Amino acid sequence: MFDALADRLESAWKKLRGQDKISESNIQEALREVRRALLEADANLQVVKDFVAEVQTKALGAEVIAGVNPAQQFIKIVYDELVAVMGEENAPLANVTTAPTIVLMAGLQGTGKTTATAKLALHLRKQDRSTLLVATDVYRPAAIDQLITLGKQIGVPVFEMGKDADPVEIARQGVEKAQADGIDTVIIDTAGRLQIDESMMAELAQIKNTVTPHEVLLVVDAMTGQEAANLTRTFHEQIGITGAILTKMDGDTRGGAALSVRQISGQPIKFIGVGEKVEALQPFYPDRMASRILGMGDVLTLVEKAQEEVDFAEAEKLQEKILTAKFDFTDFLKQTRLMKNMGSLAGIVKLLPGMGNKLSDEQLQQGEVQLKRSEAMINSMTQEERRNPDLLSGSPSRRRRIAKGSGYSLEDVSKLVSDFQKMRSLMQQMGQGQLPGMGMPGMGGMGGMFGAPSMGPGTPPPGWRGYNSPAPSKKKKKEKKKKGFGSL
Numbered sequence: 001m002f003d004a005l006a007d008r009l010e011s012a013w014k015k016l017r018g019q020d021k022i023s024e025s026n027i028q029e030a031l032r033e034v035r036r037a038l039l040e041a042d043a044n045l046q047v048v049k050d051f052v053a054e055v056q057t058k059a060l061g062a063e064v065i066a067g068v069n070p071a072q073q074f075i076k077i078v079y080d081e082l083v084a085v086m087g088e089e090n091a092p093l094a095n096v097t098t099a100p101t102i103v104l105m106a107g108l109q110g111t112g113k114t115t116a117t118a119k120l121a122l123h124l125r126k127q128d129r130s131t132l133l134v135a136t137d138v139y140r141p142a143a144i145d146q147l148i149t150l151g152k153q154i155g156v157p158v159f160e161m162g163k164d165a166d167p168v169e170i171a172r173q174g175v176e177k178a179q180a181d182g183i184d185t186v187i188i189d190t191a192g193r194l195q196i197d198e199s200m201m202a203e204l205a206q207i208k209n210t211v212t213p214h215e216v217l218l219v220v221d222a223m224t225g226q227e228a229a230n231l232t233r234t235f236h237e238q239i240g241i242t243g244a245i246l247t248k249m250d251g252d253t254r255g256g257a258a259l260s261v262r263q264i265s266g267q268p269i270k271f272i273g274v275g276e277k278v279e280a281l282q283p284f285y286p287d288r289m290a291s292r293i294l295g296m297g298d299v300l301t302l303v304e305k306a307q308e309e310v311d312f313a314e315a316e317k318l319q320e321k322i323l324t325a326k327f328d329f330t331d332f333l334k335q336t337r338l339m340k341n342m343g344s345l346a347g348i349v350k351l352l353p354g355m356g357n358k359l360s361d362e363q364l365q366q367g368e369v370q371l372k373r374s375e376a377m378i379n380s381m382t383q384e385e386r387r388n389p390d391l392l393s394g395s396p397s398r399r400r401r402i403a404k405g406s407g408y409s410l411e412d413v414s415k416l417v418s419d420f421q422k423m424r425s426l427m428q429q430m431g432q433g434q435l436p437g438m439g440m441p442g443m444g445g446m447g448g449m450f451g452a453p454s455m456g457p458g459t460p461p462p463g464w465r466g467y468n469s470p471a472p473s474k475k476k477k478k479e480k481k482k483k484g485f486g487s488l
Contacts, residue, residue: 042225
C-alpha cells in the first residue's frame with residue numbers, strides 16, 4: 001500500500017550516501033525528495049511542510065554518531081518523525097468497568113462502515129468480549145440485512161427493529177437489551193450519506209446524546225487521501241469523535257490519509273482495514289506503520305497473525321519433521337492453507353524486513369498463481385503419495401496420472417516434485433544449523449514453487465544497513481577485492 005512512497009523515500013537516502021556528515025548543503029536535495037514523496041502520497045500540504053521543517057531541524061542538529069553514516073542517521077530521523085506525526089503509540093478502544101462499552105460508528109456511504117462494524121465485533125470477540133450489533137441504518141437498501149448476515153458469519157447477535165423504526169429509538173433499545181443481557185460491548189451501525197448534510201449530522205448528534213457512547217469512531221476510506229483527514233476534522237468539530245478507522249488500506253492507497261489524519265483532525269487512527277474479509281482489521285500502531293513505509297517490514301504484526309492461526313502443538317511436530325527430512329506434501333498443503341488464512345502472499349512478504357521492495361507486484365501475483373497450481377496438483381495425489389514424495393520421483397506413470405487429474409502437464413508435476421525435494425533437503429540443513437545466516441527456513445528453495453526468484457532471507461531494505469554498521473568505503477572495497485573477498 002506504500003510502495004510508491006517507499007520508492008520515493010529510497011531515492012532520498014541515495015542523495016546522502018557517500019557523504020561524511022549531514023550538512024546544510026547536502027541535505028536539501030534529500031529533503032526535496034521527502035517533500036515530493038509525501039505530496040505524491042496525497043498527504044496534507046500543511047502536514048508535509050511541518051514534517052519537512054521538523055526533519056531538517058533535527059537532522060542539522062543531530063550529533064554525529066560513530067559508525068553511522070548520514071543516510072542511516074537521516075532514515076532514523078525520518079522514522080521518528082513519521083511515528084510522531086501518526087500519533088506516537090496505539091490508541092486502544094475504551095473498555096469501561098460499568099458494562100456495556102458503547103461504540104458509535106459513523107461515516108459516509110461507501111466507506112465500508114457496516115463491514116467495519118462487523119470486523120470490530122470479531123476483533124473484540126477474539127479478546128473474549130461479548131458484543132451486540134445494533135442496526136440503525138434504516139435508509140440504505142439491505143443495510144440491516146447486510147449487518148444480520150455479517151453477524152451470523154462471525155457469531156455475533158444483531159439487534160434491529162426493521163426499516164420503519166426511528167434510528168434513535170433503535171439505538172436506545174439496543175443499549176437496554178445489551179444491559180439486560182450482560183453484554184460487554186454495543187456497536188451501533190449508523191446511516192451514512194453520500195456527503196455530509198445537516199440531517200445526517202442532526203441524527204448522529206441525537207443518537208449520541210441519547211446513548212452517550214464511550215467511543216465515536218469515524219470510518220474513512222483511506223483512498224481519499226488528505227480528504228480523509230479533512231473529513232475526520234469536520235466530523236469531530238460537529239459531532240465529537242474519539243478516533244478513526246481507515247478502511248481499504250490494502251488497495252491502491254498512497255498513504256496520505258494515514259500520515260494526515262492525526263495532525264489535521266487531532267484524533268487518533270485506532271484501526272485499519274486491510275482486506276475485504278471480516279478478519280482483516282488491525283489495531284493501528286504508528287511505529288509499525290512507519291516501519292512499513294520505510295521498507296523495514298512489520299515483524300510484530302506478522303507474529304500476531306501467526307499466533308492467531310498457528311497450532312503450536314502442530315508447529316512442534318512440523319519442526320521435528322523438518323529436522324528428520326519427513327516433511328511431506330500433506331504438511332506443505334497445511335502450511336499453504338495456513339498462509340492463506342494469514343492473508344495474501346503479497347501481504348505477508350511485505351511484512352518481512354527487507355522484502356517489501358524485493359519482489360514486484362507481478363512476481364507476487366505469479367507466486368499466488370503458482371501456489372494454487374501446486375495445491376491443485378497435490379490434491380490429485382493419493383494419501384500415500386502425499387506422505388511419501390519419493391514414490392513420485394521414480395514413477396513417471398504416477399506423475400502422468402496426477403497431471404491428468406489436476407489439468408496440468410507432466411512437466412509441471414515433475415517440476416513440483418523436484419522443487420519439493422530440493423526444498424525439503426534445504427529445510428533439513430537449515431533446521432540443523434548448517435546454513436548460517438538464513439533467517440527464513442525454506443524461502444531460498446521455495447522461490448521456484450512460489451513462481452518468484454529465490455531470495456536470501458534477512459536481506460535489509462535498499463539503503464538500510466542498520467544503525468551500527470557503516471557502509472564500507474570504496475577504499476576498503478578495493479582492499480577486500482585484492483585479498484580475494486570479491487565485491488561486497
